[in-house]
Amino acid sequence: xxxxxxxxxxxxxxxxxxxxxxxxxxxxxxxxxxxxxxxxxxxxxxxxxxxxxxxxxxxxxxxxxxxxxxxxxxxxxxxxxxxxxxxxxxxxxxxxxxxxxxxxxxxxxxxxxxxxxxxxxxxxxxxxxxxxxxxxxxxxxxxxxxxxxxxxxxxxxxxxxxxxxxxxxxxxxxxxxxxxxxxxxxxxxxxxxxxxxxxxxxxxxxxxxxxxxxxxxxxxxxxxxxxxxxxxxxxxxxxxxxxxxxxxxxxxxxxxxxxxxxxxxxxxxxxxxxxxxxxxxxxxxxxxxxxxxxxxxxxxxxxxxxxxxxxxxxxxxxxxxxxxxxxxxxxxxxxxxxxxxxxxxxxxxxxxxxxxxxxxxxxxxxxxxxxxxxxxxxxxxxxxxxxxxxxxxxxxxxxxxxxxxxxxxxxxxxxxxxxxxxxxxxxxxxxxxxxxxxxxxxxxxxxxxxxxxxxxxxxxxxx
Amino acid sequence: xxxxxxxxxxxxxxxxxxxxxxxxxxxxxxxxxxxxxxxxxxxxxxxxxxxxxxxxxxxxxxxxxxxxxxxxxxxxxxxxxxxxxxxxxxxxxxxxxxxxxxxxxxxxxxxxxxxxxxxxxxxxxxxxxxxxxxxxxxxxxxxxxxxxxxxxxxxxxxxxxxxxxxxxxxxxxxxxxxxxxxxxxxxxxxxxxxxxxx
Numbered sequence: 001x002x003x004x005x006x007x008x009x010x011x012x013x014x015x016x017x018x019x020x021x022x023x024x025x026x027x028x029x030x031x032x033x034x035x036x037x038x039x040x041x042x043x044x045x046x047x048x049x050x051x052x053x054x055x056x057x058x059x060x061x062x063x064x065x066x067x068x069x070x071x072x073x074x075x076x077x078x079x080x081x082x083x084x085x086x087x088x089x090x091x092x093x094x095x096x097x098x099x100x101x102x103x104x105x106x107x108x109x110x111x112x113x114x115x116x117x118x119x120x121x122x123x124x125x126x127x128x129x130x131x132x133x134x135x136x137x138x139x140x141x142x143x144x145x146x147x148x149x150x151x152x153x154x155x156x157x158x159x160x161x162x163x164x165x166x167x168x169x170x171x172x173x174x175x176x177x178x179x180x181x182x183x184x185x186x187x188x189x190x191x192x193x194x195x196x197x198x199x200x201x202x203x204x205x206x207x208x209x210x211x212x213x214x215x216x217x218x219x220x221x222x223x224x225x226x227x228x229x230x231x232x233x234x235x236x237x238x239x240x241x242x243x244x245x246x247x248x249x250x251x252x253x254x255x256x257x258x259x260x261x262x263x264x265x266x267x268x269x270x271x272x273x274x275x276x277x278x279x280x281x282x283x284x285x286x287x288x289x290x291x292x293x294x295x296x297x298x299x300x301x302x303x304x305x306x307x308x309x310x311x312x313x314x315x316x317x318x319x320x321x322x323x324x325x326x327x328x329x330x331x332x333x334x335x336x337x338x339x340x341x342x343x344x345x346x347x348x349x350x351x352x353x354x355x356x357x358x359x360x361x362x363x364x365x366x367x368x369x370x371x372x373x374x375x376x377x378x379x380x381x382x383x384x385x386x387x388x389x390x391x392x393x394x395x396x397x398x399x400x401x402x403x404x405x406x407x408x409x410x411x412x413x414x415x416x417x418x419x420x421x422x423x424x425x426x427x428x429x430x431x432x433x434x435x436x437x438x439x440x441x442x443x444x445x446x447x448x449x450x451x452x453x454x455x456x457x458x459x460x461x462x463x
Numbered sequence: 464x465x466x467x468x469x470x471x472x473x474x475x476x477x478x479x480x481x482x483x484x485x486x487x488x489x490x491x492x493x494x495x496x497x498x499x500x501x502x503x504x505x506x507x508x509x510x511x512x513x514x515x516x517x518x519x520x521x522x523x524x525x526x527x528x529x530x531x532x533x534x535x536x537x538x539x540x541x542x543x544x545x546x547x548x549x550x551x552x553x554x555x556x557x558x559x560x561x562x563x564x565x566x567x568x569x570x571x572x573x574x575x576x577x578x579x580x581x582x583x584x585x586x587x588x589x590x591x592x593x594x595x596x597x598x599x600x601x602x603x604x605x606x607x608x609x610x611x612x613x614x615x616x617x618x619x620x621x622x623x624x625x626x627x628x629x630x631x632x633x634x635x636x637x638x639x640x641x642x643x644x645x646x647x648x649x650x651x652x653x654x655x656x657x658x659x660x661x
Contacts, residue, residue: 015646016639021621024639026646028654036540038496047633052643058657064494078494085496096657117655129539129563145541145567147632155636157643161619163562193481194533194559227536229562247661256653291481291536312480312532312580319479409490409538428537430485432508 002266004165005234006200009140009263013123015157022159028122030152031108032059032095034086035411036127040150041089051093052156058117059090059097062107063411067374067401070100079412093153106377106403109133109345113217114379116246120235120260125152130345130427132223135232136216137239138263140200142230163229164272166199167265170207172279177460179355180215181347181425181444183207183277184222185285185295191275193293196228199273202265203233207279213242214351221346222427225292234264284459286332287429287442289320294429296332298447298459304328323431324439325419332457335441339422340371340398340452341434342445344408347425348376350383352445357389359449359460360396366455371398371448372414374406398452410435423451464572466629470553470600472526475516476587482530483537484564488546490538501546517550521594529586530557535564535575544571554600556607558583569622570632574600576607576616585612602627 003011016024030053037059044051051057064079074080083100090097098104104111109130112118120138125131127149134141144158151158168187188195201223208216216233223231240257243249250256287295288302294317296303305317305328321328326335342348342356353375365371373393375381381403384390390400407414408426416422416438425448429440441457450458492504509515516522528547534557535543544567547555555573558580568575578586589596589609598609602623606613625632636643 016642024636024642026643026650028650029657035493039498039541042496042498043633049633055656055658063490076494082494082496096660115661117657119653119655121651122654127539127541129537131539143539143563145539145544145563145570147541147567147570151633151636154633155640155643156647157636157639159632159636161621193536197533197559197562224537224563227533227561248655248657250653250655252653259651259653291483316480409485411490411493428483428485430483430537432489433485436489436491436508 002269004265004269004271005138005202005263006140006165006232009121009123010162012121022161024157025123025160026157027125027152028056029112029117029124030057031112031124031126031131032057033062033108033128034082035063036146037089037149038082038085039146040153041093043150044153049154051095051153054094056156057095059086059095060105060108060111061086061100063405063409065100065404066412067404067406067414070402103378106380107345107348107405109221110348110376110380113137114246114377116243116248119243120239121263125158129224130221132229132231133217133221133345135220135223135230136213138232138235138260140230140232143224163200164198166196166201166228166273166275167271168201168203169205169274169276170203170279171205171276172207173210174207174279174282177446178282178284179444179446180211180218182282182285184219185287185292185442186277186282188222188226188292189295190277191226193225193291194227196223196226199228201226201228201231203231208233209236212351213238214349217349218346222292225427235260284444284447286447286457288324288326288332289317290323290429290431292427292429292442294320295442298332298457300332302326302328302330302332333462335457336368336455337423337451337457338369338420339416340369340448341407341422341424341426342371342448343374343376343406344426345376346427347445348374348380350380352425353380353384353389356445356449357392359446360452361392363396363453365397365452368455369452371452372401372407373398374401375403377403407434409433423448423457464629464631467572467574467602467626469602470526471597472553473524473595474527474529474590474598475522475525476590477516477528477530478587480531481533481536484535484540484543484561485537487535487543488540493540493542498545499549501542502549505546505550526551527554527556527598527600528552529583529590530555532558532580534560536561539563541567541571544568544573548573556583556586569626572626572629574602574626576600578607578614578616582614
């Protein structure tokens with residue numbers, strides 16, 4: 001029987017396999033940031049262990065970093081200590097780090113691809129659940145906890161039980177104005193936040209193949225929101241073209257491409273589970289609740305909890321409407337927004353900024369809201385400025401910030417106040433995710449821009 | 464890591480589904496650089512509510528948390544596991560867990576047990592009827608017992624063995640250093656290196 005793409009990558013990385021034990025899997029690239037690493041370095045020090053492969057490891061600062069006044073010391077002393085600790089650990093163990101102010105600083109999942117360090121067929125881990133992002137290149141990439149960060153630092157391997165395989169097929173052509181963010185939100189609403197637990201998801205079908213690299217990154221990024229630790233897409237010419245010319249692209253380019261072309265799921269491979277969506281059925285999609293599975297087409301209304309047959313889903317919907325301050329039956333487009341956040345590892349790349357800027361160009365955002373634009377990396381920021389996008393955002397009345405995770409999770413000063421409502425291009429609408437008591441609606445960059453102009457959740461077609 | 468063979472304690476019922484790791488511990492509490500002291504952040508948004516289960520006197524001494532489906536989804540923060548442990552929990556029972564949370568728990572010595580929705584409902588009812596009901600978790604026998612009830616649970620042999628022996632995963636892997644050395648010799652030359660920076 002044939003193998004899936006994920007099975008092929010897995011097999012190529014098994015260091016040791018023994019009956020009744022997890023496979024010992026080799027890790028090709030380890031990405032590090034300040035939040036989930038300090039206790040791992042402490043563990044190494046306590047045991048007197050070195051980092052096995054500093055040359056397969058790279059660190060950046062993203063979660064805690066401010067997006068304003070970055071030339072000054074970090075004001076929050078606890079955040080500063082955590083960032084300083086990362087710097088000290090990298091110096092002690094000989095690791096490459098891109099600190100705040102460095103041209104290659106940014107969100108860890110934006111930095112890897114832009115340096116060309118993310119390539120097809122690799123195994124990639126990071127102490128961050130959105131590591132699934134890198135799967136867009138046909139890599140097996142997943143988030144881990146701090147104990148596993150320490151394990152990879154010490155051994156460059158992880159003992160892992162092989163997950164099951166799921167195919168999510170998106171066939172057909174997306175309508176204009178419908179983005180990969182809408183596609184992944186629709187997938188999560190269909191399979192649920194636990195639907196992918198225990199699986200690696202391969203996204204397939206003509207709609208996926210037609211996507212740009214950055215659109216694919218958005219899809220794979222939110223695999224974890226469907227419960228899947230990893231999601232991936234077979235590499236193709238789009239992938240190769242994106243990597244070509246990047247700083248760490250392979251020297252033997254032809255040899256690498258020849259290998260990458262072998263990285264596809266065999267025609268006779270079997271998935272444990274398959275789900276199919278028709279691209280034509282997908283319209284701009286937003287969330288109304290407090291988990292990413294609680295989403296609906298923007299053209300619809302806040303659902304009535306009584307309409308859920310599953311008792312758990314019903315009570316979750318009831319709780320979510322109370323937290324979100326919404327009434328069943330209210331049209332989603334009537335929901336007034338206080339803050340629009342454009343950024344994050346989901347939608348903080350140059351194409352995301354371009355698509356929002358195209359809608360805002362020459363217009364003003366509603367006087368009732370604020371809009372934060374936070375590029376995913378320092379290089380994305382520079383590229384946007386070279387294209388004049390910063391001027392479009394600033395002239396529209398938005399705030400143009402420096403790179404980082406920012407309001408996606410509010411570890412830095414960019415947070416929602418109690419009761420404040422956001423339309424956010426990030427990945428999680430959990431209670432309090434963007435600030436205690438804050439209310440989040442997940443949206444695509446075009447919906448974020450249209451919402452900023454109208455003041456209520458809107459699609460570009462509403463303008 | 465401490466050995467885990469059996470645990471006897473009382474439990475607290477958390478009748479909520481989709482308790483993600485942001486609920487278990489919000490991001491603002493992740494700035495510490497130690498593994499301890501996270502108990503103050505545990506379920507922070509709900510801890511000021513006197514009706515919240517953990518605030519009720521009858522559940523104050525609980526060491527077992529019985530939660531709804533999809534407990535520990537979302538962020539990979541192991542701090543969620545540490546916060547539960549720092550507070551005093553030894554076992555978490557739910558119908559389904561987030562994959563990363565479950566993995567992190569196993570590494571840190573917090574036992575996660577998956578029971579069916581039906582078995583969890585029965586356990587909730589039993590605890591609510593008698594908050595001080597003693598619950599015995601026997602990892603060797605793979606059973607959860609209380610009153611006259613006993614239900615079995617599934618856990619893979621390897622994770623069970625590691626927890627029962629309290630083994631250090633890194634120490635185990637370092638015994639395979641020869642295999643890792645050999646694997647590295649066969650790695651593809653195409654694979655990128657971070658150093659030197661380009």
